[in-house]
Amino acid sequence: MKGLPRGASFTMTHTQTKGETMCGIVGYTGTRQACEVLLEGLSRLEYRGYDSAGIAVQHGGAMEVICRTGRVSQLRSSVEAVGVPGTCGIGHTRWATHGRPSEANAHPHTSCDGRIAVVHNGIIENFNEIRERLAAAGHDLRSQTDSEVVAHLIEEAYPRACAKEGTDALVRAVADTVEQLSGSYALAVICDDEPDAIVCARKDSPLVVGMAEDGAYVASDVIAMLDATRDIVVLADGQIARCTPDALTCFARCGDDLRTFDAQTTHIDWDMDVAEKTGYPDFMLKEIHEQPRVIRDTLAGRLVGNSIQIDELQLTPEELNLIDRVYIIACGTSYHAGLIAKNLIEGWARIPCEVEVASEFRYRNPIITPTTLVVAVSQSGETADTLAAIRDARVKGARVFGITNVIGSPVAREADGVIYTKANKEIAVASTKSFLGQVVSLTLLALVLAQAKGKMTSGHIRQLYTELANTAELVERVLEDTTAIDEAAHACTDAASALFIGRGMGAAVAHEGALKLKEISYLHTESYAAGEMKHGPIALIDEGFPVIAIATRSAVYDKVVSNLQEARARGAVVVALATEGDEDIRAHADHVLFIPPVRDAFSPIVASVPLQLFARSVALARGCDVDQPRNLAKSVTVE
Numbered sequence: 001m002k003g004l005p006r007g008a009s010f011t012m013t014h015t016q017t018k019g020e021t022m023c024g025i026v027g028y029t030g031t032r033q034a035c036e037v038l039l040e041g042l043s044r045l046e047y048r049g050y051d052s053a054g055i056a057v058q059h060g061g062a063m064e065v066i067c068r069t070g071r072v073s074q075l076r077s078s079v080e081a082v083g084v085p086g087t088c089g090i091g092h093t094r095w096a097t098h099g100r101p102s103e104a105n106a107h108p109h110t111s112c113d114g115r116i117a118v119v120h121n122g123i124i125e126n127f128n129e130i131r132e133r134l135a136a137a138g139h140d141l142r143s144q145t146d147s148e149v150v151a152h153l154i155e156e157a158y159p160r161a162c163a164k165e166g167t168d169a170l171v172r173a174v175a176d177t178v179e180q181l182s183g184s185y186a187l188a189v190i191c192d193d194e195p196d197a198i199v200c201a202r203k204d205s206p207l208v209v210g211m212a213e214d215g216a217y218v219a220s221d222v223i224a225m226l227d228a229t230r231d232i233v234v235l236a237d238g239q240i241a242r243c244t245p246d247a248l249t250c251f252a253r254c255g256d257d258l259r260t261f262d263a264q265t266t267h268i269d270w271d272m273d274v275a276e277k278t279g280y281p282d283f284m285l286k287e288i289h290e291q292p293r294v295i296r297d298t299l300a301g302r303l304v305g306n307s308i309q310i311d312e313l314q315l316t317p318e319e320l321n322l323i324d325r326v327y328i329i330a331c332g333t334s335y336h337a338g339l340i341a342k343n344l345i346e347g348w349a350r351i352p353c354e355v356e357v358a359s360e361f362r363y364r365n366p367i368i369t370p371t372t373l374v375v376a377v378s379q380s381g382e383t384a385d386t387l388a389a390i391r392d393a394r395v396k397g398a399r400v401f402g403i404t405n406v407i408g409s410p411v412a413r414e415a416d417g418v419i420y421t422k423a424n425k426e427i428a429v430a431s432t433k434s435f436l437g438q439v440v441s442l443t444l445l446a447l448v449l450a451q452a453k454g455k456m457t458s459g460h461i462r463q464l465y466t467e468l469a470n471t472a473e474l475v476e477r478v479l480e481d482t483t484a485i486d487e488a489a490h491a492c493t494d495a496a497s498a499l500f501i502g503r504g505m506g507a508a509v510a511h512e513g514a515l516k517l518k519e520i521s522y523l524h525t526e527s528y529a530a531g532e533m534k535h536g537p538i539a540l541i542d543e544g545f546p547v548i549a550i551a552t553r554s555a556v557y558d559k560v561v562s563n564l565q566e567a568r569a570r571g572a573v574v575v576a577l578a579t580e581g582d583e584d585i586r587a588h589a590d591h592v593l594f595i596p597p598v599r600d601a602f603s604p605i606v607a608s609v610p611l612q613l614f615a616r617s618v619a620l621a622r623g624c625d626v627d628q629p630r631n632l633a634k635s636v637t638v639e
């Protein structure tokens with residue numbers, strides 16, 4: 001059988017398994033007090049999730065290092081208590097994967113003599129053997145991390161580098177060190193002997209540098225330096241940069257030599273509002289309110305005449321028509337977007353569609369042929385399991401299509417084609433606006449497949465597109481008045497556990513509602529297809545147990561109502577998510593959250609929003625930080 005064409009963008013890199021991969025790096029050398037710049041930058045990176053933070057600052061040829069477990073605000077208090085003067089320094093937020101969260105494991109790590117400090121993101125895969133060799137040579141390794149070996153390797157390399165003519169010693173010492181490392185790294189290094197310099201290097205872990213009027217900035221995520229400069233250099237794998245207050249010099253290896261080159265600058269034109277709460281009490285609420293805009297932007301330009309266009313698929317209608325199986329692979333919330341899409345792809349295009357969590361897909365042997373389409377959904381575009389599943393699917397011959405929010409992310413680079421959800425940067429760890437962007441993008445994909453398979457008339461396509469576009473307005477209406485949501489949340493705040501149920505589209509909405517609530521409020525939740533109640537979960541229900549039922553108007557409405565009656569008869573506090581105008585539902589529920597009438601196919605777009613607000617309201621009432629829930633990271637780059 002003729003297969004689908006393949007893109008040429010595939011770049012295979014190793015699968016990340018452990019190490020400091022979800023962390024954040026900042027660096028500054030210039031005219032300002034470094035500790036202030038570093039703490040500001042680290043605060044900008046807090047959204048990624050972390051459990052310890054630290055800075056190292058140079059002052060007159062001596063290094064001050066302060067690390068703390070917990071929040072950047074705790075680090076700030078310690079820094080302010082002692083005062084850390086100096087205009088050159090590096091900082092780090094660490095999300096522990098390799099050694100528990102502790103001050104000893106927090107970065108920066110220093111050499112034995114304390115004259116060199118290093119922050120590292122990535123994984124040093126051969127760190128055990130390096131560590132043994134360093135220990136045998138008398139180095140005093142004080143942490144359990146892989147990263148610490150880098151400081152000691154530079155300490156060994158530095159005297160050799162000083163003995164050589166030419167390139168600055170720290171650059172050469174870092175270059176010699178990275179030659180000894182396997183794995184991935186983004187590094188920023190300072191040294192007492194070159195008190196105003198930061199040397200950076202990277203491989204398979206992002207790092208950007210930028211010059212501003214007041215000095216040079218370094219970060220693993222551009223958001224940490226956007227206040228200072230929008231013109232940045234994205235270091236490529238293998239490159240090294242030396243930053244001083246008035247110069248940025250980039251080096252690339254050329255045989256045994258290091259050669260300088262003119263780095264290309266990229267201008268960042270994001271609105272800085274993405275990194276600000278702009279009057280909202282938290283990023284989560286701000287991002288929930290951005291959802292109507294996300295729906296509109298994701299749909300813009302997709303209806304041409306009476307047909308849906310997704311040119312990024314790079315498949316002709318004939319090639320699309322060949323697709324006979326779809327796998328959607330994703331994790332967490334993105335997986336729930338996939339569950340919604342399965343209903344649409346099978347219902348409209350009549351193509352068998354399986355949705356699988358990426359960590360399962362990658363370790364089994366799915367049936368993949370040249371006419372299989374694999375759709376990888378990932379907000380961050382960095383999720384390790386999803387990336388591994390993409391690589392695996394490509395090796396097995398599938399055409400892989402990515403849906404992601406991050407331009408140029410690994411998912412975008414490694415898929416054959418990509419749709420970008422137009423959510424813009426999402427800061428809160430709990431995904432809200434990205435989820436809606438994913439659902440809308442997947443809905444477009446389902447329409448394109450139905451169109452290619454000749455399952456819909458152009459009039460039908462136009463009608464559905466118009467209704468889909470109208471969901472933006474419906475979401476706006478949900479956002480207008482949240483009184484009922486807050487009241488229902490209040491009734492559930494002290495519960496020990498909650499059950500979410502729904503059928504059809506409502507089941508997927510229930511799964512996502514339950515995940516949102518558990519991840520930000522730490523309240524134990526379960527979610528089930530409502531028909532499963534009598535097969536086990538109903539045993540959980542006793543007096544006061546919250547049951548959140550997705551009971552919007554659909555073909556299975558009566559069935560859901562029966563399920564919530566069963567729950568109520570056993571003492572459950574029932575919160576029903578229902579369709580405006582359905583006054584009968586009040587007789588079966590303690591709290592009703594109404595959404596405007598919407599076609600069942602698009603109901604998850606509207607119905608998810610009150611559940612996001614519900615989760616946030618419960619979490620706030622329980623005293624939780626809704627933007628940075630414990631133990632979670634924004635990008636899950638480890639298996």
Ligand code: M6R
Nearest residue numbers: 332333334378379380383430431
């Ligand atoms: O970046 P991804 O979409 O690949 O991330 C997948 C999950 O880690 C993510 O959706 C996670 O479940 C969120 N915290 C949900 O709010």
